[in-house]
Amino acid sequence: MGEVFEPNIVVFACNWCSYAGMDLAGTSRIQYPSNLKVIRVMCSGRINPVFILEAFASGADGVLVTGCHPGDCHYMSGNYKTRKRVMLLEKLLEQFGIEKGRLRLEWVSASEGERFASIAREFVEQIRKLGPNRILEELRKEVALV
Amino acid sequence: MLAIIPGANCAGCDYSLLDLGEKAVEVLMAVDIAYWPTAADLKLEDLEKLPDGSVDIVLFEGAVNNDETEEMAKLARRKAKNLVAFGACACFGGIPGLANVASRDGVLQKAYVKTLSTLNPNGVLPSKLTRLGDEELTIPEFLDTVKSLNQVVNVDYYLPGCPPPLKLVADALAAALSGKLPPKGTVFGSMKSVCDECKRVREEKRIMEIKRYHQFIPDPDRCLLEQGIVCMGPATRGGCDAVCPTMNVPCRGCMGPTPESQDQGARMLSALSSVVGLEVEAGLGDEEVRKIIEQIKDPLGTFYRYSLPRSILRRVWGARE
Numbered sequence: 001m002g003e004v005f006e007p008n009i010v011v012f013a014c015n016w017c018s019y020a021g022m023d024l025a026g027t028s029r030i031q032y033p034s035n036l037k038v039i040r041v042m043c044s045g046r047i048n049p050v051f052i053l054e055a056f057a058s059g060a061d062g063v064l065v066t067g068c069h070p071g072d073c074h075y076m077s078g079n080y081k082t083r084k085r086v087m088l089l090e091k092l093l094e095q096f097g098i099e100k101g102r103l104r105l106e107w108v109s110a111s112e113g114e115r116f117a118s119i120a121r122e123f124v125e126q127i128r129k130l131g132p133n134r135i136l137e138e139l140r141k142e143v144a145l146v
Numbered sequence: 147m148l149a150i151i152p153g154a155n156c157a158g159c160d161y162s163l164l165d166l167g168e169k170a171v172e173v174l175m176a177v178d179i180a181y182w183p184t185a186a187d188l189k190l191e192d193l194e195k196l197p198d199g200s201v202d203i204v205l206f207e208g209a210v211n212n213d214e215t216e217e218m219a220k221l222a223r224r225k226a227k228n229l230v231a232f233g234a235c236a237c238f239g240g241i242p243g244l245a246n247v248a249s250r251d252g253v254l255q256k257a258y259v260k261t262l263s264t265l266n267p268n269g270v271l272p273s274k275l276t277r278l279g280d281e282e283l284t285i286p287e288f289l290d291t292v293k294s295l296n297q298v299v300n301v302d303y304y305l306p307g308c309p310p311p312l313k314l315v316a317d318a319l320a321a322a323l324s325g326k327l328p329p330k331g332t333v334f335g336s337m338k339s340v341c342d343e344c345k346r347v348r349e350e351k352r353i354m355e356i357k358r359y360h361q362f363i364p365d366p367d368r369c370l371l372e373q374g375i376v377c378m379g380p381a382t383r384g385g386c387d388a389v390c391p392t393m394n395v396p397c398r399g400c401m402g403p404t405p406e407s408q409d410q411g412a413r414m415l416s417a418l419s420s421v422v423g424l425e426v427e428a429g430l431g432d433e434e435v436r437k438i439i440e441q442i443k444d445p446l447g448t449f450y451r452y453s454l455p456r457s458i459l460r461r462v463w464g465a466r467e
């Protein structure tokens with residue numbers, strides 16, 4: 001059978017709520033999987049769908065977008081845009097053949113350290129079940145870039 | 147010397163050259179045509195015999211979709227001093243690029259077997275090699291993934307559009323003939339989006355409903371996007387004078403992405419989803435937001451109509467039809 005598949009997960013976290021929430025998990029010594037590669041942005045509304053597509057094209061098996069709860073955005077309305085963008089992006093990704101569940105949106109507040117850890121564990125297992133994202137391999141094989 | 151080499155084309159770009167009218171005659175009188183299958187009876191062998199790099203301008207039109215067009219792309223690069231990706235197909239993949247939603251087998255099955263009006267009870271598909279008695283006939287073999295010209299060879303200039311706008315073609319040819327070509331890598335066209343050239347009035351984006359074009363007669367003076375029609379203007383390079391919105395049809399994105407954009411479809415997705423339901427987004431629950439977003443029926447086909455091969459993901463992956 002060989003090695004267990006360890007998912008490669010990219011997490012986008014907003015500076016004010018979700019990154020702080022992750023930090024709290026860390027300072028509280030709450031254990032969560034190390035599969036997560038965290039990218040801090042000032043607001044989840046900063047996340048250009050291009051970043052998410054690039055993540056998948058670069059070999060990410062899963063992408064987790066996190067931000068402040070609706071109503072609590074540090075910049076008032078950034079997360080409302082995030083919500084709509086991620087919804088439409090989910091539809092687009094399914095059309096592209098990237099299975100439902102590989103992109104996930106979660107609102108995490110600065111006090112939700114424990115909750116973030118359990119989301120992380122859950123997401124890693126979900127992606128483990130979905131299996132590796134073969135796009136990068138195929139991209140390298142099929143398309144010759146000059 | 148000028149050569150016009152076809153890939154997976156429709157000859158629409160050839161028409162854009164002829165549409166220059168008197169200017170076309172001027173240009174044709176000033177150059178030697180090395181190859182132009184649509185309009186001149188020059189043979190491929192004659193082109194192949196020319197020294198490498200001797201054709202001053204090669205316009206490659208059409209995408210790369212089979213082993214023959216791939217060979218033509220490489221031939222174009224060998225013979226060209228300046229290679230121009232001419233038209234949306236050569237620049238981004240164009241309409242043929244939409245074949246990237248399926249595999250080669252999927253496309254052939256659909257075209258030759260599965261379409262409702264097709265009678266092909268034995269499921270005969272075109273194959274590369276056919277034997278007729280003593281003779282062997284070969285036809286090109288489709289690639290699984292359609293490519294733009296620059297995904298096969300190095301390209302010197304890009305002239306997008308479906309077809310390229312006459313003004314840009316005239317400017318590019320004038321620059322070429324007078325030896326004043328811009329730096330290599332230049333994309334002919336505006337540095338701004340189509341919206342910059344569009345004469346429609348833009349007020350406030352209050353889009354609650356996405357409407358299909360046939361559902362109502364749009365106000366000819368107001369921004370189409372504001373009226374709920376998906377217009378690719380915000381995510382598309384200008385240079386075409388916004389001719390489609392001027393003629394009361396929405397932009398479909400044939401000039402490709404704006405200069406700084408890494409992915410035309412993603413940029414349009416971002417723009418449209420950010421702005422739809424803007425006034426009410428704060429007060430809505432997830433399901434209500436989803437209902438608005440669901441009105442955009444085919445994000446892939448709509449936002450990547452001309453640019454799928456050049457998108458970040460390039461094609462549909464996984465289990466393909």
